[in-house]
Every structure is written in C-alpha cells, then in structure tokens.
Amino acid sequence: MEEKELVIIGAGPAGLCAAIEARKKNIDVLIIDENIKPGGQLFKQIHRFFGSKQHMAGIRGITIGEKLLEEVEKLQANVWLDSTAYGIFGNRIAGVIKSRKKNVTVKAKAILIAAGAVENPISFEGWTLPGVMGAGACQTMINIHRVLPGKKALMIGAGNVGLIVAYQMLQAGIEVKAVIEIMPKINGYMVHAAKIKRFGVPIFLSTTILEASGKNEVEAAVICPVDQDYKPILKRTKSLDVDLICIAAGLQPLNELLCQAGCQFTYKPYLGGNVALHNENMETTIDGIFVAGDCSGIEEASTAMEEGKLAGIAIAEKIRKRKWDDEKLEVRNRLNDFRIGTFGEKRKISKMEIEKEYYEKVKN
Amino acid sequence: MKKNDLRIYDHPILGKLPEKKRVSIYFNGRKLIAYEGEMIAAALYANGIRALRKTEKFKQTRGIFCAIGRCTDCVMTVGGIPNIRTCVTPVRNGMKVESQKGRGRWKKKNW
Numbered sequence: 001m002e003e004k005e006l007v008i009i010g011a012g013p014a015g016l017c018a019a020i021e022a023r024k025k026n027i028d029v030l031i032i033d034e035n036i037k038p039g040g041q042l043f044k045q046i047h048r049f050f051g052s053k054q055h056m057a058g059i060r061g062i063t064i065g066e067k068l069l070e071e072v073e074k075l076q077a078n079v080w081l082d083s084t085a086y087g088i089f090g091n092r093i094a095g096v097i098k099s100r101k102k103n104v105t106v107k108a109k110a111i112l113i114a115a116g117a118v119e120n121p122i123s124f125e126g127w128t129l130p131g132v133m134g135a136g137a138c139q140t141m142i143n144i145h146r147v148l149p150g151k152k153a154l155m156i157g158a159g160n161v162g163l164i165v166a167y168q169m170l171q172a173g174i175e176v177k178a179v180i181e182i183m184p185k186i187n188g189y190m191v192h193a194a195k196i197k198r199f200g201v202p203i204f205l206s207t208t209i210l211e212a213s214g215k216n217e218v219e220a221a222v223i224c225p226v227d228q229d230y231k232p233i234l235k236r237t238k239s240l241d242v243d244l245i246c247i248a249a250g251l252q253p254l255n256e257l258l259c260q261a262g263c264q265f266t267y268k269p270y271l272g273g274n275v276a277l278h279n280e281n282m283e284t285t286i287d288g289i290f291v292a293g294d295c296s297g298i299e300e301a302s303t304a305m306e307e308g309k310l311a312g313i314a315i316a317e318k319i320r321k322r323k324w325d326d327e328k329l330e331v332r333n334r335l336n337d338f339r340i341g342t343f344g345e346k347r348k349i350s351k352m353e354i355e356k357e358y359y360e361k362v363k364n
Numbered sequence: 365m366k367k368n369d370l371r372i373y374d375h376p377i378l379g380k381l382p383e384k385k386r387v388s389i390y391f392n393g394r395k396l397i398a399y400e401g402e403m404i405a406a407a408l409y410a411n412g413i414r415a416l417r418k419t420e421k422f423k424q425t426r427g428i429f430c431a432i433g434r435c436t437d438c439v440m441t442v443g444g445i446p447n448i449r450t451c452v453t454p455v456r457n458g459m460k461v462e463s464q465k466g467r468g469r470w471k472k473k474n475w
C-alpha cells in the first residue's frame with residue numbers, strides 16, 4: 001500500500017485547482033484520472049467564459065485548462081493518468097487500477113472526490129439508436145476528437161448547454177435543423193440563443209420529441225408541440241430529416257465513490273439531484289473525505305475551480321493543523337460573485353441549505 | 365491526411381487538425397485508417413461506422429452515447445477482450461476491433 005497526504009480523484013478543473021492550492025502549502029498530492037489527458041471537461045469548452053470581471057471572463061475554457069496544467073506541473077504534483085479509482089475503503093484508502101494494469105491501494109490523510117458529472121438522458125421511442133447522444137457527448141466528439149457524429153442534427157433542450165453546443169455544432173460544420181424545448185420559454189442566456197438564431201436555426205418552444213426513427217441508426221426525428229399540460233398535440237406531428245439527435249437535459253453529480261465512502265446525501269434539484277452533504281470547507285459527513293466541482297452539485301467550470309481551491313486550502317489546514325482563513329474568505333467571496341442571477345441565486349440557496357443540513361447531521 | 369472522412373480538418377476556433385502518424389485498425393476484419401492517439405470509437409465514427417454493438421436480447425444496435433466512458437454503450441471486443449469502452453480507449457497499430465454481440469466472449473487472457 002502506498003501512502004500520500006492527499007489523494008484527489010478527478011483531474012478536471014476542480015481537482016487541478018485543489019492540487020495547486022495544496023501543493024502551494026507543501027502537501028504531498030496525488031491526482032488520479034481515468035483519462036489519458038488531464039483537464040476533465042475543460043478542453044471541450046471552446047467558448048469564452050462569461051461571469052464576474054476579475055475572474056477569467058472572456059477567456060476560453062481550453063486556454064484556462066492549459067494554464068492549470070502548466071501550474072500543476074510547475075508545482076510537481078504526482079499525476080496518475082489512465083488510472084481509475086474504483087473504490088473508497090474505510091479509513092481513507094483508495095483502490096486504483098493504475099495505468100489499466102495494476103491494482104494499487106493508496107492510504108491518504110484526506111481524499112478529495114472531484115469526479116465530475118454525468119449527463120441526464122431522456123427516453124423516447126428509438127432513443128437507444130446510434131446517432132442519439134448527449135449534447136456533451138457531441139461536444140466531446142467535435143471539439144476533442146474532431147469527428148462529426150452526424151451531419152444534420154436536432155438539439156433537444158434550450159438551456160445553456162443545448163444552446164452552446166448547438167452553436168459549436170454549427171462551428172464544426174453540422175447543419176442544425178432545430179432546437180426544441182418542452183418548456184414555453186428559452187431556459188438559457190439570450191446571448192447564446194441569439195447566436196444560433198443568427199445562423200437561421202429555429203428554436204421551437206413547447207415542443208417535444210416523440211421518436212427517433214431509423215433501422216440501425218437515426219434517420220429521422222419525429223417532433224410534436226405540447227399543450228399547457230405538456231401533452232403532445234399529435235395532429236401537429238412533424239418529421240425532421242436528421243441523422244443526429246442530441247439531448248441536453250442537464251447533468252447529475254457522479255456519486256458512486258461518495259456513496260461507497262458512506263457519505264450522506266440530500267436532494268437538491270437546482271444542483272442536479274442527489275448531492276453529498278458538505279460543510280463550508282467542502283468536507284463531507286465522512287471525516288477526511290472532501291468533495292468539489294460538479295460532484296458537490298452541478299454548476300459551471302468557474303465555480304468548480306473555486307470550490308477546488310477552497311477544498312485544497314481546507315485540506316491543507318486539516319493536515320497541517322493551521323489556519324488560512326483570509327485565503328478561504330477570498331475564494332468564498334469569488335464563489336458568491338458567481339452565484340448571482342436566475343440560476344446562481346437558486347444554487348446559492350441550495351448550497352446554504354446543504355451546509356445547514358450537514359451541521360444537523362454532524363454535531364460538533 | 366485523408367480527407368473523405370468525417371474528421372474536422374479545419375475548425376474556425378481550433379484551427380487545423382495537427383498532422384499525426386497513421387495507423388491501421390481492423391473493424392470486423394476490414395482495414396481502416398486511424399490516427400495515433402485517436403479513440404477507437406472516434407476512428408470508427410470518422411469512417412462512418414456508428415453501430416458498434418448489438419444487445420443481448422433484442423439485437424438492437426448501440427453507438428456512442430456519453431463519449432466520456434460513463435455509460436458503456438460503446439463497448440466492443442478489442443484484441444479478443446470484450447466490454448472495452450471504445451470511446452476512451454485509444455487505437456494501436458494493427459488493433460483488431462469487433463462489434464460485440466450481447467455480453468461478448470473472452471478470446472484472450474490479457475492485454
């Protein structure tokens with residue numbers, strides 16, 4: 001068994017930022033990621049970030065990713081890539097298949113779970129056909145793998161992910177036939193909607209998908225408007241000539257490792273579903289197990305980075321038995337700056353509820 | 365580089381696709397060109413192959429669904445080993461990739 005002060009599972013923005021902060025405080029850090037390259041979902045985000053002025057706004061996700069990697073390298077954190085953490089055992093032991101070959105157990109003083117999220121599917125007739133995929137999956141295909149998963153597409157969902165990915169599909173050369181949204185209004189930011197409308201892509205509101213049809217792959221999509229009770233108005237059914245159907249129905253935290261570690265959860269719809277309870281230092285109900293990024297509630301890359309920093313500093317405090325209150329306050333202020341507007345406000349309230357519920361469970 | 369496939373050779377933001385070493389893979393015995401570092405499923409999609417496997421009971425086709433190794437819809441038999449997530453497994457020169465039926469069968473003991 002190997003020993004490390006801090007084991008971080010997931011080298012996305014949250015995990016990398018935590019590693020940087022912990023290394024700055026001289027903590028012995030090991031980052032584990034099952035991908036061949038670190039960065040998590042950052043390298044597929046080719047759009048410019050918006051949000052608060054002092055923080056990376058206007059910079060593309062890919063550029064931020066490169067900066068983080070540079071810093072991690074400079075600070076000499078250990079990184080195991082192509083390595084999957086398959087379990088958390090009692091007393092902070094992580095089971096890892098290192099480089100897809102060797103089973104290694106690592107004992108740590110603290111473990112940070114920053115494993116990210118998984119896309120929500122929605123089911124309809126034919127949804128399992130090749131050519132139906134998550135919007136994030138399509139984003140991965142075109143921006144990372146640089147392969148078109150189809151040529152003519154339908155996007156389901158007009159939230160930010162649906163709108164951003166639809167635009168990125170246009171940039172990649174995919175003909176987006178329509179974006180449909182079951183709600184009567186566009187859920188994402190208007191700037192993103194305007195961008196795809198400028199390309200002439202229609203956004204059909206109060207509209208749902210009935211079927212993906214095709215023999216072995218998608219050959220068409222059948223869509224239909226819905227009434228006030230979200231019931232399809234079948235006589236207005238229409239078929240679209242597409243070979244690609246992308247689902248942008250939100251994300252949920254990847255909770256398996258947190259479950260296994262014995263963490264307690266609470267249901268928070270504005271944060272993507274079941275979320276591990278955590279306190280203001282990102283520590284879960286299990287002593288020494290921390291959480292950050294999408295794993296602690298779905299938000300954005302920018303908040304994932306700040307939460308990672310917070311966890312990194314708090315973990316160093318715990319291991320070194322010292323206080324860095326000023327640094328934590330700075331990060332918390334930035335997090336508050338991000339959690340504004342229609343979406344942010346709801347998330348902020350959910351986060352406060354989580355902290356409260358944590359202290360109801362863990363009395364100290 | 366070959367241009368009559370579905371790769372994005374030129375991108376308004378990401379620029380030109382960097383030149384990479386060519387490798388050959390075999391899909392159900394058919395030779396295909398792939399590029400070093402490319403994921404197996406991406407190489408197959410680039411060649412217009414999207415039906416990667418068939419389900420056990422209803423023999424339905426499945427392809428990429430999550431593209432990040434989470435859903436296992438893209439599993440195939442690679443080098444004789446079944447249930448390999450091809451969206452997160454890179455190609456190797458001479459690799460044999462087979463569309464899997466159901467849960468697949470082991471044909472080889474180790475990698």
Ligand SMILES: Cc1cc2nc3c(=O)[nH]c(=O)nc-3n(C[C@H](O)[C@H](O)[C@H](O)COP(=O)(O)OP(=O)(O)OC[C@H]3O[C@@H](n4cnc5c(N)ncnc54)[C@H](O)[C@@H]3O)c2cc1C
Nearest residue numbers: 010012013014033034040041085115116136293294301304
């Ligand atoms: C497909 C997808 C597309 C997205 N696109 C956008 C976007 O365009 N804009 C935006 O603002 N937000 C987007 N998001 C939302 C996301 O909140 C953030 O962008 C951000 O990446 C979250 O950071 P993270 O570090 O929490 O997780 P991630 O970036 O997801 O990183 C988690 C990492 O952990 C690794 N991992 C997970 N489990 C294990 C394990 N058991 N063992 C080893 N490694 C493991 C994963 O492989 C991954 O590299 C997207 C999310 C997804 C899933």
Ligand code: FES
Nearest residue numbers: 429431435436451
């Ligand atoms: S497509 Fe989901 S695991 Fe490969």
